[in-house]
Amino acid sequence: MKPLLPTRPRALRTLTWALALALPLGAARADGPRDEFFWLGEINKATAVINTEQGLLDRRLTPLVTAGLRQVLRDAQQPGAKRPASVITFEPLLIQAAGPEITWLHAGRSSQDMHATFRAAILRDEMLRLADQLNATRRTLIDLADQHRATIVPNYTNGVAAQPNSYGHNLLGHAAGLERDAQRLREAYARIDRSPMGSTVLNGSSWPLDRARMADYLGFAALVENAYDAGQISSVDEPVEAAAVATSLALHTGQFIEDVMTQYAQARPWILLEEGGANTYVSSAMPQKRNPGLLNATRRDASSVLAQAHGVVLQAHNIPPGMSDAKEVKPNTALLRDTGAVLKRWQQILQALRVNRERALDELNSDWTASQELADVLMRRFQLPFRVGHHFASEVVAYARAKAIRPLDFPYREAQRIYAETVHGSEHPAQLPLSEAEFRATLDPVAIVNNRATAGGPQPAEMTRMLARARQSVADHEAWVRARREHVQRALARLDQDFDRLADSARPAQPPKP
Known part of the structure; x- marks a missing residue:
């Protein structure tokens, strides 16, 4: 398709020459944040290159188009300069720089596909930024799990102490949740990494736009x-x-915080935040209190997320297709x-945690969280039905x-008596088959954890395997982030190079003759 030529050719040639000579090479860089203005500039540069090479934009317009766009992008780099965030505010700057003929760039385009494109591009950048912090928090969590692979603590179900566990194993459970979030x-x-550009409004355009090449230039x-x-x-x-994704991350953050917060209700907690700094603060009235400010602030912020x-979902609910309620860049960013920021606070919590191993073991030995092991051992070794x-x-x-x-002080003779009463009248031998030493070993929380045999359990061999796999998962995710970011950067660099080549080739060698 050969475009129509604009009118006023002499004035146009003069303006084109003046603009082209006024701008230095490389002045088309859209420096500054990768905001709406940045992406509108990239879309316009890609349009100039693609449409010129396809013959949709007459090459006689190329000097005017490239020089006008360079002017707008250069002006935006000045201190205090405006960075328009919509097509209808960006385009007047182009017209001011090069006249209405520059709007040949808008052939087959609409603010709808251009806005959809920069929204996707900005959201894409923000997802990678979030991925960076997710990786950092996961790595800190896994490092802490490694430090506490042999720390034996109570775990809780239904808010009640349930079984002994390795604290490292507990932390790897939280890390597994974050792995699914990744x-x-x-x-x-x-x-999100898909280009809407070239779709125009609803059903495309009669202009045969090269949508695939546009997507490639913008890094999609x-x-x-x-x-x-x-x-x-x-x-x-x-x-x-x-x-x-944000919802799942906030929920996982809240779960971890509440698990730690239960300790602050105890007179003798086995896990606390290191005192001072932004971690804790002293009550204004009760000098004995050390309030966990960092935990409270992180929980608050997770709830805010x-x-x-939910606000995004509600805004997208019950609206006709295409409405902009849920699309706005500012709230989504x-x-x-x-x-x-919530994940960053969680990382700070992990760095501030102080676990009292002796106190945790004392709590286990003061309660009966090891009692299930009695039933398991009797069934596994002596074929006693589990329910018995x-x-x-x-x-x-x-x-x-x-x-x-306490468990470790329980009289063996009473255990024998209770066992005999339990199996009385059944076919099972009346004598407790565990010796006193075996009975006490069965109630040892450390032995229980170390003797677990299930895949994914807290036993040393499984902890070693799972820690290695968790570290590899983080490394793989970090590599994925780098690859995605580098792909976009290479695409934009290629666009800059091709646009500069187009613009520089269009610079006239001398002023046009009247």
Whole structure:
């Protein structure tokens, strides 16, 4: 398709020459933040290159178009300069720099596909920024798990002490949740990393635009194929999906914090924050109190992220396709940056945690969190049905609590008596098959943890394996982030190079003759 030539050729040639000579080489760099203005500049540069080479933009206009665009981008680098965030405010600057003929760039375009494109590009950048902090928090969590692989602590279910466990194993459980969040982030990124550009408004354009090359210049991995989907459906899905990632991260943060917060209600906690700094503060009235300010602030901020994320979903609810309610850059950027800030606080919590190993073991030995092991050992070694063994263990606990007896102090003769009463009238031998030494070893929290045999358990060999796999997962995710970021950077560098080549080749050697 050969474009129509603009009118006023003499005036146009003069303006073109003046603009081209006025600008230094390389002045098309859209320096500054990668905001809406930046991406509008990149879209315009890519349009100039592609449409000129395709013959959709007459080459006689190239000097005017490239010089005008260079002027706008150069002006934006001045202190206090405006950076318009929409097509309708960006385009007047182009017209001011080069006249209305520069709007030949707008052939086959709309603010709808251009805005959808810069929103996706900005959201893509923010997802990678969030991924960086997620990686940092995961790595800190895994390092702490490694330090505490042999630290034996109580774990809780239904808010009640349940079983002994390695604290390192506990922390790896939280790390596994964050690993799934990293997977969700990568999957969401892949659906965000698609270019709507060239879809125009609803059904494309009669101009045969090269959408694939445009996507390549802007660093997108693929196209939003359906032109209606590009501006009306997909561009609403993207912030909602990012909000889902933020929701999961906030929930996992809150779970960890609440697990630690329960210790602050105890008279003798086994885990606390290191005192001072931003970690804790002294009560204004009660001098004995050290309030966990960092925990409280992080929980508050995680709740705020959940509220923001739900807001995105509600804004996208019950609206006709294409409405901009949930698309706005500012709140969606704020949501992901606030999520990153929550993860940063979680990382600070991990760095400030102080675990009292002796106190944790004392709590285990003062309660009966090891009682299930009695039933397991009797079934595994002596073929006693689990429910019978469970009943025996339950009666032992009831007797001990009534008499205030700790597990390791429980009288062996009473264990023999309770066992005989439990199996009385059954086919099972009346004598407790465990010796006194075996009975006491069965109640040892450290031995219980070390003797676990299930894949994924806290036993030393499994901890070594899972720590290595967790570290590899973080390394793989870090490599993925680097690769995605480098892909975009290479694409934009290639666009700069091709635009400069186009602009420089269009610079006239001498002024036009009247």
